[in-house]
Amino acid sequence: xxxxxxLLLWAWIETARNMGxxxxxxxxxxxxxxxxxxxxxxxxxxxxxxxxxxxPVVRAIAGEPALHYPLFxxxxxxxxxxxxxGLDLIFGAWLIGAAFLYxxxxxxxxxxxxxxxxxxxxxxxxxxxxxxxxILLLYGSIYLLPQLVFGRPEEVGGNTxxxxxxxxxxxxxxxxxxxxxxxxxxLVERRGILAALGRSLRIFGRLPGITLAVVLVxxxxxxxxxxxxxxxxxIVRRLSPEMVAWAxxxxxGAYLVATFFIVGAxxxxxxxxxxxFEG
Amino acid sequence: MRxxxxxxxxxxxxxxxxxxxxxxxxxxxxxxxxxxxxxxxRLEGTLRLGPETPPTEEETREVLAAYAAFLEEHxxxxxxxxxxxxxxxxxxxxxxxxxxxxMARLLRGLGERDSxxxxxxxxxxxxxxxxDVELALRLELALIDELVAAGAYERAAERSxxxxxxxxxxxxxxxxxxPVLDAPIQAADLLADLERTEEAMAAxxxxxxxxxxxxAEDPDDETAAIAWMNLGTIAVRRGDVxxxxxxxxxxxxxxxxxxxxxRILFVLGTLHQEGRGDPEKAAExxxxxxxxxxxxxxxxxxxxxxxxxxxxxxxxxxSLGVLDRFDEQHPRDPVNRARADLLGARILxxxxxxxxxxxxxxxxxxxxxTSPQAIGAPFEVAAEYERLGEEEAARSVLEQALVEYDRxxxxxxxxxxxxxxxxxxxxxxxxxxxxxTALERLLSFPDRYPGDAxxxxxxxxxxxxxxNRLDDPxxxxxxxxxxxxxxxxxxxxxxxxxxxxxxxxx
Numbered sequence: 001x002x003x004x005x006x007l008l009l010w011a012w013i014e015t016a017r018n019m020g021x022x023x024x025x026x027x028x029x030x031x032x033x034x035x036x037x038x039x040x041x042x043x044x045x046x047x048x049x050x051x052x053x054x055x056p057v058v059r060a061i062a063g064e065p066a067l068h069y070p071l072f073x074x075x076x077x078x079x080x081x082x083x084x085x086g087l088d089l090i091f092g093a094w095l096i097g098a099a100f101l102y103x104x105x106x107x108x109x110x111x112x113x114x115x116x117x118x119x120x121x122x123x124x125x126x127x128x129x130x131x132x133x134x135i136l137l138l139y140g141s142i143y144l145l146p147q148l149v150f151g152r153p154e155e156v157g158g159n160t161x162x163x164x165x166x167x168x169x170x171x172x173x174x175x176x177x178x179x180x181x182x183x184x185x186x187l188v189e190r191r192g193i194l195a196a197l198g199r200s201l202r203i204f205g206r207l208p209g210i211t212l213a214v215v216l217v218x219x220x221x222x223x224x225x226x227x228x229x230x231x232x233x234x235i236v237r238r239l240s241p242e243m244v245a246w247a248x249x250x251x252x253g254a255y256l257v258a259t260f261f262i263v264g265a266x267x268x269x270x271x272x273x274x275x276x277f278e279g
Numbered sequence: 280m281r282x283x284x285x286x287x288x289x290x291x292x293x294x295x296x297x298x299x300x301x302x303x304x305x306x307x308x309x310x311x312x313x314x315x316x317x318x319x320x321r322l323e324g325t326l327r328l329g330p331e332t333p334p335t336e337e338e339t340r341e342v343l344a345a346y347a348a349f350l351e352e353h354x355x356x357x358x359x360x361x362x363x364x365x366x367x368x369x370x371x372x373x374x375x376x377x378x379x380x381x382m383a384r385l386l387r388g389l390g391e392r393d394s395x396x397x398x399x400x401x402x403x404x405x406x407x408x409x410x411d412v413e414l415a416l417r418l419e420l421a422l423i424d425e426l427v428a429a430g431a432y433e434r435a436a437e438r439s440x441x442x443x444x445x446x447x448x449x450x451x452x453x454x455x456x457x458p459v460l461d462a463p464i465q466a467a468d469l470l471a472d473l474e475r476t477e478e479a480m481a482a483x484x485x486x487x488x489x490x491x492x493x494x495a496e497d498p499d500d501e502t503a504a505i506a507w508m509n510l511g512t513i514a515v516r517r518g519d520v521x522x523x524x525x526x527x528x529x530x531x532x533x534x535x536x537x538x539x540x541x542r543i544l545f546v547l548g549t550l551h552q553e554g555r556g557d558p559e560k561a562a563e564x565x566x567x568x569x570x571x572x573x574x575x576x577x578x579x580x581x582x583x584x585x586x587x588x589x590x591x592x593x594x595x596x597x598s599l600g601v602l603d604r605f606d607e608q609h610p611r612d613p614v615n616r617a618r619a620d621l622l623g624a625r626i627l628x629x630x631x632x633x634x635x636x637x638x639x640x641x642x643x644x645x646x647x648x649t650s651p652q653a654i655g656a657p658f659e660v661a662a663e664y665e666r667l668g669e670e671e672a673a674r675s676v677l678e679q680a681l682v683e684y685d686r687x688x689x690x691x692x693x694x695x696x697x698x699x700x701x702x703x704x705x706x707x708x709x710x711x712x713x714x715x716t717a718l719e720r721l722l723s724f725p726d727r728y729p730g731d732a733x734x735x736x737x738x739x740x741x742x743x744x745x746x747n748r749l750d751d752p753x754x755x756x757x758x759x760x761x762x763x764x765x766x767x768x769x770x771x772x773x774x775x776x777x778x779x780x781x782x783x784x785x
Binding site: 046048068069241 | 306307309310311313314317321
């Protein structure tokens with residue numbers, strides 16, 4: 001246990017020491033810009049050039065009332081949360097893959113720097129396919145399973161809602177932890193998709209507690225952010241509806257930092273697992 | 280690779296076009312209208328609207344500019360995205376109507392009643408046809424109010440008489456639409472105010488036909504009860520108190536009218552008090568409202584009238600007992616609490632209990648300083664002091680009242696209470712013999728309250744002071760000539776001109 005805790009601390013400390021290296025931030029910053037851009041586009045859904053695409057999307061996710069102001073901003077967190085699964089699949093898989101390679105290169109100062117983004121870009125379709133099962137499982141655990149077990153959201157009471165909320169969070173953490181190492185395995189070991197997923201499960205099996213902690217602790221930042229976004233009505237009433245969009249951008253920023261630590265620590269643990277501990 | 284990229288791009292464009300066919304082209308324009316409406320209303324919400332800190336003119340104009348920009352930006356024109364009959368167009372129409380009503384209210388507050396009237400006229404002409412009944416009616420009623428306030432009684436009477444032909448008496452749910460039901464009588468009253476008695480009586484005849492047709496449609500719902508009540512009002516206008524009482528009793532008997540019982544009893548009480556001069560019966564009716572319907576919005580006023588009738592019956596202690604329970608029974612009715620305090624003070628004065636009466640007058644001034652009762656109270660106190668031979672005390676009360684009236688005027692600006700305080704100040708100045716100051720104040724009224732229909736009458740009063748109090752017929756004639764010149768279309772312009780000629784000849 002002490003050894004595991006020490007390893008965990010080492011992974012975080014090593015990641016923290018890299019915080020000053022802008023190159024390591026670049027995939028995360030790019031993903032943040034994509035997410036922020038998505039929020040901005042959503043808030044402009046009513047513009048003639050965007051309406052043909054975004055109006056049906058908003059209507060499908062949040063219903064007709066969400067097409068009206070300011071109800072749109074009350075629905076925005078929910079709309080964005082669903083859309084972000086898509087962003088995660090298409091862009092997140094690619095950029096997280098690149099980020100893993102960036103961290104791997106950071107630990108190899110003698111090696112030539114560069115080529116990580118190109119490598120990840122060439123593997124983009126496979127990274128998407130690799131990420132797809134996780135996204136589907138996340139979608140199922142957050143949106144489908146609670147309805148199957150407890151019924152529709154409007155039919156459940158306060159304690160059940162809280163159970164669903166925190167249960168979904170924990171299930172998400174577990175899923176992410178199980179498949180944390182899959183991207184770096186696919187890119188570095190050049191395995192197939194199923195093999196990469198299997199290898200990730202095996203690494204998790206050898207480092208279960210540490211891997212869960214690596215994913216769980218940074219993700220705890222989501223809890224206060226979710227609390228704020230659940231009270232979007234208060235934000236709309238007391239501040240302005242547009243502040244909900246800013247809150248989402250802030251959430252994306254917090255997610256940027258959390259993911260930096262998750263990927264950074266994950267890359268360190270993968271290295272320890274494959275090459276042994278040199279710290 | 281390039282072929283794949285082209286194919287992807289083409290597919291995305293195709294999907295976008297397909298989705299374009301699916302989405303409602305009005306959605307965007309409705310959303311933008313809702314957003315701009317929200318922001319403009321929010322801006323108005325930031326105005327300091329408490330009576331002690333009214334909004335400045337600059338703040339109000341900023342809000343008016345935002346509302347005007349909304350009306351300019353979100354028109355119901357052929358070039359807008361939404362088709363005229365679509366749900367989106369109706370939404371935008373509702374927002375426009377709401378903005379129109381808000382702008383009219385702000386313009387009234389600034390004393391720009393002509394602008395308010397023109398705005399409402401445009402709203403009624405352009406936006407009302409596509410609106411739901413309630414909002415279209417609100418626009419129409421606001422316009423009628425403005426016409427009345429501007430002294431355009433004839434146009435107001437026309438529009439009031441026309442209301443039942445354009446709006447239903449019952450909502451879709453079967454509930455009565457009271458403003459529509461009351462409109463025919465309002466039209467008759469406006470004609471009566473214009474001293475066009477025959478036309479007023481004819482309007483009452485038309486109104487009677489209208490109400491009886493409503494009774495024929497359904498004699499057992501609330502609308503029928505209101506129709507009976509209004510038939511009672513018509514009878515009162517014709518001087519037939521017995522027919523009025525009978526109509527009101529018929530209203531009481533309508534099965535679906537339980538919700539209206541307090542109002543029917545109240546009107547019956549008023550009929551007995553003012554029509555028949557029977558305070559005993561009146562007190563009974565008002566007592567029933569208070570005792571059987573204590574939660575009714577009329578209960579507070581009914582209590583005051585009950586007490587007033589008991590006082591008329593020579594039962595001051597009973598009357599005071601009824602009034603003393605006012606605070607406990609009607610804690611959220613400040614308007615009638617002020618009336619109750621004033622009535623209590625008057626009863627105590629009449630009973631010779633002057634110190635107790637003074638305490639009530641003081642309570643009135645402290646608890647309801649801007650109420651009409653508190654504004655008028657100093658004159659009653661001064662009159663009683665004069666009756667008791669205490670001239671100095673009377674003058675002191677009026678001097679203190681002047682200070683209070685100026686404070687209210689500064690705080691309330693051109694709103695009705697500010698104006699009431701201003702008028703009271705003129706009266707106080709007159710009572711104190713300071714006629715020159717009173718005259719100057721009256722002469723400044725048209726500029727301080729622009730668009731006010733009573734301005735010519737105020738100047739007539741000023742001319743009267745110049746002639747009778749200051750013994751300056753020359754000045755009086757100048758003022759009257761100014762009335763004729765400034766208000767050539769006013770009904771009293773001719774009278775003012777001939778009076779001025781008389782003064783110059785004398």
